[in-house]
Structure formats: structure tokens, C-alpha cells
Amino acid sequence: MRAGHLLLSRSSLSHLLLIFTLLSTFTAASFVRSRAPSPQRTAGAASRRDLISDTVENILHPVIHFAPTVLGISINNKGLQLDNGTNPNDPVQVSQALQTQPPPIDLGQLLQDITPNYNTSKTLDSACSAIHTALPNNDYVGRVCTTPECIQSTTHYYNARQAGNRPACVTYPTSSQDVVTIMKLLREYDVTYAIKAVGHSTGYNFTTALGFSSTTGILIDMSKMKAVSYDASTGIARWEPGQSWGELATTMAQYGAQVVGGRLGAVGPGLSFGGGISWYSGQVGFASDTTHAFEIVLADGTFIIATQDNQYSDLWWAAKVGMNSFGIITAVHSRTLPGTTTYGGSVIFPTDKMLDVLGAYANWINGGADKCKKGFVLPAITDFFVESLITRLNIFEFFFDGTDPGECFKDFNIINTLYDDRKVQPYPDFLNKALTNQQFVFSGFNNALYSSVTDLINKDQLLAIYNAWEEYSVQTSGAYLQNTLSFSVITKTGLAASQANGGNAMGVSGGDGYLWVCYAEGSIPAIGALMDTKLFGLTPQAAQAVPKSQRKLPLYANYARLEQKPFLTYGGIELLRQIKKKYDPDNFISSHTTGHDFY
Incomplete structure (x- = not known):
């Protein structure tokens, strides 16, 4: 080649x-x-x-x-x-x-081969050797990466920038006890690390060139931890984080139940560690609000199980949105929902009907979603750019927990469509086959997200956001392969359900809901520098069209860039800081792996 x-x-x-x-x-x-x-x-x-x-x-x-x-x-x-x-x-x-x-060969691997980011520290080599000695039966790869498994671990990322990092070694734990061993050795040798499950995080630090799930230190690949069990008497499932939501949904279907998780089958479990928007959010709140217990390895290597009712209840509350900032989550015990059959699918609307579509969506977020709490509408309005050609796909995903949505989507149903594959289908099929699942799982591209938040706005305000995004899409044409505007409504009923389930550190409870706005861009690594300077610089300008709220509303951490510091927008940030200091007093985790800031 x-x-x-x-x-x-x-x-x-x-x-x-x-x-x-x-x-x-x-x-x-x-x-x-x-x-x-x-x-x-x-x-x-x-x-x-x-x-x-x-x-x-x-x-x-x-x-x-x-x-x-x-x-x-x-x-x-x-x-x-x-x-x-x-x-x-x-x-x-x-x-x-x-x-x-x-x-x-994957684009990510090519990027790693051309512009690898190394750390040749002998201390790192010693730490790697110690881990390999302590866990001799586990899969392990040193600096030389030639096996398909290792190539998958180090190059397969939703954000290909992360593939530029060459870890000193990759270790594959198979149990919580393995993670205890690894964490203790990380501390003993004082070395950096990253945790990877599926690799869908876009988190990336442009100063250090390190990502949420990539490192030049020790890469902990959780892909061997995929165990799932289910207790029918309690409706609680225990699942490990080495699998995608699509895989977990397929496994859970045999029990006639579902874990509340991501809206895309290819996304990994990290979604629920940042709160997590779900197709079921109108019923239960955030995905993490269905968590009965977290199994966590703390910064000092101690293994604990945190629940709402035990001595670690503060950690249970914090871990719902903490994104592994308080320890390494090795398993989750989730309250499930019954049933595996759903109604839904993908719709593409013509661009000349978008005024009507935005009007229907305004009705949806301002009361419609609360009336139909088993339903969800996800816009993913996308421009694809090829040479001088922009192709607009006005994709909307529809979901209903059941077989008959009734009049839930009536305002949308009267609008002409270009494509409509909505039907009754098994929940795993819905997760894995939706257009947005295909659209947002391109590995090997420079993918990035930007988060904004506002109140439940009207049609004209939605249109202003849409038009500002369009101007931005034109200005940045040539820097992206795909450029997406998406909305996710957090409903009044969803917030009430979240609070009933113990709440979380985002700190919004009661009252009206709010709207998260997401800007997503994907580019080919060869023009990554152009994307970084052009796309990244102009995204915040496009987001200025999002109306400012008079309330303190949280950014969605899973969609936010590091420089946006989403934790600082949380109503519970002060308590989060106290809990962080209690369980990681010397700040080992935040100083040794990449994540969102607490200050």
C-alpha cells in the first residue's frame, strides 16, 4: 500500500x-x-x-x-x-x-501509522510488564501491535483523532478483580491510562492529543467483559461494559425485557455513565436513572458496589453522570422495562416541507412528548458534502414503546415524506437498523460533537437555529463529509421520573423540560486540520442562534467538547466536587486520564 x-x-x-x-x-x-x-x-x-x-x-x-x-x-x-x-x-x-x-486497513490505523503519538517512558514499560505478570492468563499486547484484536483496540474509534495515540500496551481485563489489579499497578507506577469499551466517545484534548478512550500510556480494553444476567423476580439485569447497546439489547430480548440505554445500537455503555438520553426517557428519565447499583473500582484499587441505600449512596448518585471520573465502572445493575416489541423507524422529509416539519416538532416538544411519554422523536438533519455538492437528508427517527402509537405522531404523519420505514419490529432491530445508527457509526473519521441547551422553544426559534446551522454548513463546506443538526427533548414527565428514581447531579427537577441541541461533524483525517480550524471555530457561532435560557440548564456531557466544561453547568457541581475529593482525594483519576473538568 x-x-x-x-x-x-x-x-x-x-x-x-x-x-x-x-x-x-x-x-x-x-x-x-x-x-x-x-x-x-x-x-x-x-x-x-x-x-x-x-x-x-x-x-x-x-x-x-x-x-x-x-x-x-x-x-x-x-x-x-x-x-x-x-x-x-x-x-x-x-x-x-x-x-x-x-x-x-482502517482510516484510524492509517492515521496511527502516519502520525503516531508515542510515550517511550521506561516506567510505562515496567508498568506494562507488571500488569502482564500479574494477569498472565489475560490477553495482553505490548508496543508492537500486529494482531487483529490489537488493531481493533488501538485504531477503531468513532473519532479517528484518538487513533493517533500508540499505547505502551493494551490489557484486557475479564473481571472486576482484574481491574483492581490494574488500578493498583497504575498507581504504583504512577502512569497514565485510558478506558475503552466500544470507542464511540468523541472526547479529545487538542492540547495533549489524548482522548477519552485513547492514550500513550496503558489502554484498558473492556471488550472481554460482556457478561449479562437477569433476575426475573426483581426485573434487574446485571451487565458488563464491554458491549454495545445493540449487543446488550439482543441478549436481553431472550428474557423479554430491555435495559434502558443508548438510541444507537453501535454506541457503547459510556453513554449511560454521562446520564444518557434514551428512547425511553419520557418514561424513566435518563438512562442512568434506572441504575440500581454500580460496581466500581476506586482510585486506590478498592472494589465497591454503590446503591441508593448503602454507605456509597453518594457515589451511586455521582456515578450516574460522572463518566468514570470517580473510578472504573465494571458492571451496572439496571432496572429493566418489560417487552421487546416496538414501533418505529426512519423517515426522510423533503427540504421544501421543513417549515411544516419544524412546526410539528415544536408541537412535539411543547406538550406532545409529555402526552405520549412512551414515544420519542429524534431529528438528525444532515448535510453530506462531496466536492462542491451538498446533499441534505432531513432524517427523523420515530420510536414508540409498544405496537400502536395512536395519534402520538399525528402532526408528522400528515406531511409528505421521501422515505418512511416505520413499522412494528423487535427492539434490537430498531436499534441496529435505524438510519441514524448507520450515519453516526462511521469509524475512522474525524468525528466531533458540540452541545447546546435551551428552553422548549417555538417553531420560529427552531427555524432560526436551522437556518443558522445551514449557513454554517455552507461556510464550512469542504471541511466535512457529514454535518448534522440534532435535537433531544427532555420532557417534564421525564424529569419527574428522574427525580422519582433518585435524581442526578445535572440538577434540573420539576417544572418545564428543556431541549438539548447537538452539532455533529465528520471529516476524513486527511483534511482533519482543515476541519479543526474551520469547523471547530465556527460551530460555536452557529450555536449562538440557540436562545439563551434564564434558567440554569445543563449541557449534555456526552455531546460536549472538553473546552465546554459541561460539569460546571450542573446544578449539583459543588456536591460532585465534594464526592470527587472523598473518593479520589489526590485527584489520581483526573490527572492520569482524559475527562471533563470539575473546575
């Missing part, structure tokens, strides 16, 4: 093609040169093109020009062709075909 080729992982390519080949099933997608139309500018302005024949070459050629020899794909005047005869217009067939192909 020649240096400089940008190669997509098998799964990333599959996800990318699933998004783009899906759109070939309809002809109404809008494409415009230089800008995407806002709701006020759409009348007849967009040209119509065949996505397969006109766009696939643009998106694939500069990124995976090796494809014909590696994946059996060719691009010609007939569009995308797979040598095995797969119909390129069938996204399912394309995805399945790609899964059977040999995997090329």
Missing part, C-alpha cells in the same frame, strides 16, 4: 454505502451546487440526479480508489457495480455483500 491512501474499514464502508444506496430508491432527494436550500428557498431550486450514477463515484473515488482490487467493486457509467452480481440499488444486499469481503 502506498503512503497517503485513505482506506475505509469494512464496517465503515458498509455503513457509508447503506446511507447512499438507500437514497437511490427515490428520486426526490435535492442536490444543489454550493449550498443546500433552507425551507424558504426551496421552490423548484433543486436539481434532480441519480444518486448512484452521479454521487457514488464522487464520494468513493477520492477515498477508496483501491476498491476494485480489494472489495470487488467497480464504478462506471452504470453506477456502482459489485462483481458478485449484487444489486447496487438494494442497500441491504450491498451491506451484506460488503460484510463478506476481506477488511482493508
